[in-house]
Amino acid sequence: MKVCIKEDRCxxxxxxxxxxxxxxxxxxxGYSSVNVDHEDVxxxxxxxxxxxxxxxxxxxxEISE
Ligand code: SF4
Incomplete structure (x- = not known):
């Protein structure tokens, strides 16, 4: 699983x-980001x-499998 944040929505x-x-x-x-160590969850x-x-x-x- 990969995960990312759509920055324009957060x-x-x-x-x-x-x-x-x-x-x-x-x-x-104050916005969320993905910890780089866990982009590949x-x-x-x-x-x-x-x-x-x-x-x-x-x-x-956004999640992609
Ligand atoms: S902080 Fe987290 S829960 Fe709130 S909009 Fe951003 S991604 Fe969604």
Whole structure:
């Protein structure tokens, strides 16, 4: 699984960080980014990333398998 944030959509709610704190982080400007170590999401973190994508109010999280 690969994951990325559509920067033009992210509004900085940080719900993604709540569901997958090892994968998403809030940058200095308050927007989410993907931790570079986890752009290729390990199996044990994939459920959290799916929950984050489902709960992102801006549909800013893009997953590809
Ligand atoms: S929940 Fe969505 S909109 Fe909010 S910070 Fe995360 S990616 Fe951005």
């Amino acid at each position: 509004q900085g709610h940080a719900r993604c960080v709540y569901f997958a704190p090892d994968v998403f982080e809030i940058d200095d400007e 390990p199996a044990e973190l994939q459920a959290g990333v799916r929950k984050a994508a489902a709960n992102c109010p801006e549909l800013a999280i």
